[in-house]
Every structure is written in C-alpha cells, then in structure tokens.
Amino acid sequence: MKAHTIPDGSQVYWDGLHYDADNNSMPADLPFYLAEAKKAGGPVLEAACGTGRLTIPLAGAGIDITGLDISAPMLRAARKKAGKKGLKIRFIRADARKFSLNGKFRLIFIPFNSMQHLHDRVSLESFFSRVKKHLAPGGRFILDVFNPDPRYLVRDNKELVPIGYYQDPYSGGEVLVNEQYSYDRAAQVSRIAWHYKLGKKRLGVKRLNMRCFYPQELDALLHYNGFTSLRKYGGFRREPFSPDSPKQIVICRKTFR
Numbered sequence: 001m002k003a004h005t006i007p008d009g010s011q012v013y014w015d016g017l018h019y020d021a022d023n024n025s026m027p028a029d030l031p032f033y034l035a036e037a038k039k040a041g042g043p044v045l046e047a048a049c050g051t052g053r054l055t056i057p058l059a060g061a062g063i064d065i066t067g068l069d070i071s072a073p074m075l076r077a078a079r080k081k082a083g084k085k086g087l088k089i090r091f092i093r094a095d096a097r098k099f100s101l102n103g104k105f106r107l108i109f110i111p112f113n114s115m116q117h118l119h120d121r122v123s124l125e126s127f128f129s130r131v132k133k134h135l136a137p138g139g140r141f142i143l144d145v146f147n148p149d150p151r152y153l154v155r156d157n158k159e160l161v162p163i164g165y166y167q168d169p170y171s172g173g174e175v176l177v178n179e180q181y182s183y184d185r186a187a188q189v190s191r192i193a194w195h196y197k198l199g200k201k202r203l204g205v206k207r208l209n210m211r212c213f214y215p216q217e218l219d220a221l222l223h224y225n226g227f228t229s230l231r232k233y234g235g236f237r238r239e240p241f242s243p244d245s246p247k248q249i250v251i252c253r254k255t256f257r
C-alpha cells in the first residue's frame with residue numbers, strides 16, 4: 001500500500017480507486033447537494049472534493065462547479081473520471097485552510113464529514129475566513145459532520161471491529177476493513193486505525209483522524225466566525241436536527257454587519 005498523509009495525519013486517502021470502491025453506497029447526500037447547488041443559481045465550490053464522488057454528478061447535471069482537495073491521489077482519480085465522462089471540471093490541489101481563487105461562489109460546501117479533518121481552532125478559523133472571502137453576496141455555506149455519539153467514543157481501543165468489505169479495484173478480490181478506535185478526549189479527536197486485508201493477506205494499516213464537533217460547539221464556532229445558521233438538519237432528507245440525529249447538516253450565510 002502506498003503512503004500518503006494529509007495535514008491532520010490521516011492516511012486513508014492514499015488511492016482514489018480504493019476510496020471509490022469503499023464508498024460506492026453512500027447515503028442520500030447527492031440529491032441534497034444537487035438541490036442546493038441548483039438553488040444557488042451560480043458557481044459552486046466543493047471544498048475537500050476527493051475523487052469527485054459528488055463533484056462529477058453535479059457537473060453532469062449542469063452545475064458550474066470547482067473542486068478543491070489536498071490529496072493528489074484523490075484528485076488524480078477525480079480528473080480521470082471527469083475526463084472519461086467528457087466533463088471539464090476545475091479541480092484544484094490546495095489546502096482548504098489557505099486557498100485563494102479567482103471569482104466568488106454562490107455556494108461553498110464541505111461534505112461527507114470532511115471538516116472533521118480540521119482539528120484545531122486556528123485551522124477552523126483559517127478555513128472559515130477563506131470561505132467568507134470566496135462567497136458571493138447572498139451566497140450559502142453548507143457543511144455536514146457527524147453528531148458525536150458517546151456510545152461509539154468509549155470503545156475498547158484494542159478491539160478490532162469489522163466495518164465493511166469492498167472489491168479490490170486492482171485484483172477484484174475482497175478487501176476486509178477492521179477498525180480500531182481510540183478517542184482522545186482532550187483533542188476531541190477519534191484516532192482510528194483501519195486494518196486492510198485482501199483474502200488472508202494483510203495489506204497494511206492506515207490512520208484516520210476525525211475531530212468531533214458537539215452540536216452547541218459547532219453552532220458557537222459558526223456564530224463567532226461570522227456565519228448565521230439558516231437551517232440545521234439531522235439527515236439528508238431534511239429531518240429536523242434532534243438528539244438522535246446521526247448528522248449535523250448546517251446551511252449558513254455570512255452574517256450581515
């Protein structure tokens with residue numbers, strides 16, 4: 001397994017084909033983001049676009065979309081898939097905390113828990129300031145992250161739990177992923193290790209670090225960084241956010257000053 005590490009120490013984005021094979025049955029986030037992108041009525045930016053899992057179908061539906069990500073292997077897969085479909089999409093390799101692009105966007109979104117790769121206050125402030133700088137007047141900013149569930153956070157950190165199978169994109173064999181989970185209560189970061197096996201063969205171990213955002217904390221972070229929350233959903237079918245919601249999906253705009 002090749003090595004590739006992003007700034008928060010996560011290593012699971014080392015190969016776009018593996019990522020797509022492992023994430024081909026995602027929840028209903030595509031219809032949600034497509035509806036929001038249509039509503040925006042202008043250029044859209046996806047921060048942390050990865051392999052273009054959402055970017056490419058949105059572009060295929062006629063949305064003027066730019067994708068930005070820090071992982072070269074993920075972007076390589078995105079460009080290849082877009083090329084095969086004859087779609088001209090601007091994919092940019094950049095850090096979501098530091099990017100500077102020409103033009104403004106009617107919608108900027110960071111989907112699929114990607115903001116959980118920004119762990120500290122300075123990283124979040126930098127990202128939020130980039131978003132505000134690139135939002136067109138009246139534009140929307142949307143993020144989705146998990147709603148932390150204490151039942152998962154207390155797992156035994158030595159236990160290996162099978163979390164899924166997928167088809168190896170190269171050999172066609174079956175890849176099993178076992179998860180080892182340790183929660184850092186000071187940093188509020190889930191430090192996860194994914195152990196990959198192809199048949200009986202151990203392929204390697206990759207780290208995945210995910211910062212938890214507690215609901216009140218997330219609302220406060222957005223508020224104190226100059227965003228007004230317009231809607232908060234608990235699922236992609238626009239279920240109202242509640243204590244049992246698996247997700248926090250927030251639609252905001254820049255606060256008027």
Ligand SMILES: C[S@@+](CC[C@H](N)C(=O)[O-])C[C@H]1O[C@@H](n2cnc3c(N)ncnc32)[C@H](O)[C@@H]1O
Binds near residue numbers: 006013052096097118
């Ligand atoms: C869970 S994947 C989501 C990919 C894609 N949006 C999707 O929905 O399938 C998280 C992505 O965040 C990207 N990422 C993490 N930290 C980043 C940063 N500081 N700047 C830009 N991209 C980052 C990773 O490279 C990875 O592609």
